[in-house]
Amino acid sequence: xxxxxxxxxxxxxxxxxxxxxxxxxxxxxxxxxxxxxxxxxxxxxxxxxxxxxxxxxxxxxxxxxxxxxxxxxxxxxxxxxxxxxxxxxxxxxxxxxxxxxxxxxxxxxxxxxxxxxxxxxxxxxxxxxxxxxxxxxxxxxxxxxxxxxxxxxxxxxxxxxxxxxxxxxxxxxxxxxxxxxxxxxxxxxxx
Ligand SMILES: O=C(CO)[C@@H](O)[C@H](O)[C@H](O)[C@H](O)COP(=O)(O)O
Ligand SMILES: [Zn+2]
Numbered sequence: 001x002x003x004x005x006x007x008x009x010x011x012x013x014x015x016x017x018x019x020x021x022x023x024x025x026x027x028x029x030x031x032x033x034x035x036x037x038x039x040x041x042x043x044x045x046x047x048x049x050x051x052x053x054x055x056x057x058x059x060x061x062x063x064x065x066x067x068x069x070x071x072x073x074x075x076x077x078x079x080x081x082x083x084x085x086x087x088x089x090x091x092x093x094x095x096x097x098x099x100x101x102x103x104x105x106x107x108x109x110x111x112x113x114x115x116x117x118x119x120x121x122x123x124x125x126x127x128x129x130x131x132x133x134x135x136x137x138x139x140x141x142x143x144x145x146x147x148x149x150x151x152x153x154x155x156x157x158x159x160x161x162x163x164x165x166x167x168x169x170x171x172x173x174x175x176x177x178x179x180x181x182x183x184x185x186x187x188x189x190x191x
Contacts, residue, residue, distance in 0.1 A: 011161075012169050019159045019170035020177075027174060030140050030155045031181030037112045037138060038186065043075035045107060045137075047099040047128055048116030051168045052142075053080035055116050059175040067179040069190040074182070077106065079128070099128035109136035118159075118167040120147015129153060142171045 020027075034044055044063060046056035056078040063076035079102045080086070089098045103113060113132035115125040120143035129139050129152055141153035144167040150156035159170040184191055 011163070011166055015159060015161050015163075015166040016170050016173050018161075019157075019174065022160070023157045023174060026155050026157055027177055027181065030157065031178050031185060033138050033140070033155065034112050034178065035182050035185040037110055038074055038182070040110055042108065042111045043077065044112045044114060045077050045079055045103065045132075046114045046116065047079040047102075048125060048142075049122055051164075052116035052118065052171070053078075055142075055168065055172050055175060056080050056114070058172065059114075059179065062176070062179040063182075067176075067183050069183060069187065071183065071187045071190060074186075079103070079106075096123040096127055099124050100131040103128045103131040103135065103137070107132055107135040107137050111135075111137045112140060113137045114140045114142065115149050115153065116142040116171060117147065117149050118144045118164045118171075120144055120149045120158075122149075125149050126152070142174065143167075 046060055048056050057080060060076040060078040063074040079099050085102060086098050089101050113129060115129045117125040126148045129149055132139050139153040140155045141149040142157045143150040145160045146158055150158055157174050159167045161167060
């Protein structure tokens with residue numbers, strides 16, 4: 001058991017190192033895009049399934065409440081939390097549309113849509129990125145090796161391994177890095 005724990009730790013460390021090596025410049029570009037959108041009165045909309053739904057909510061909370069320094073609240077919404085919206089769209093239309101309909105309802109030009117999918121191919125995430133593009137929003141995808149979400153997003157933050165849990169661990173690391181970079185761009189006086 002201890003060996004399994006150590007192997008998991010090692011795999012997580014290695015995956016995070018390669019994710020950061022691969023995505024360094026893209027993280028800077030993503031943070032710059034998000035900061036510019038927020039400065040212009042835009043907002044950041046996040047969505048994903050399962051563990052990625054939790055990541056979407058976690059990152060939105062960092063923006064709306066605070067991250068590591070005191071500052072004004074920043075506009076961000078996770079599209080994974082309203083059970084009435086999710087169940088009515090899922091029940092009346094399809095599970096595939098649970099995020100895209102919310103994007104169409106809430107998204108405005110220059111907002112940033114962030115889709116999180118380890119496979120990169122979850123239909124509801126892909127459809128929401130398509131809807132965001134249609135609305136003139138900027139799009140960012142957090143994915144594993146790639147997939148349709150990565151192909152279509154303005155910026156793809158990829159984690160090229162085959163284990164979902166390892167991908168998710170790198171996603172939340174990159175999410176926290178984005179929160180930090182956005183704060184540093186918008187509130188340099190705090191650092
Ligand atoms: O957290 C995990 C696995 O670690 C699961 O809940 C996982 O997020 C779910 O199976 C998702 O439905 C997978 O979707 P996706 O990442 O491929 O878009
Ligand atoms: Zn998980």
